[in-house]
């Protein structure tokens with residue numbers, strides 16, 4: 001799995017779950033793991049947490 005931004009390797013935990021946030025250690029970009037409909041693979045979607053109001 002490679003970073004969308006800088007193409008560095010992004011480690012996906014073996015127990016990764018849908019919606020988990022992983023960060024590229026090279027450029028610091030955060031990605032949300034999105035499970036592919038066909039199979040057990042994940043795709044990376046840029047996590048736009050900066051403008052998100054999570055509340056408490």
Ligand SMILES: [Zn+2]
Nearest residue numbers: 003006024027
């Ligand atoms: Zn990166």
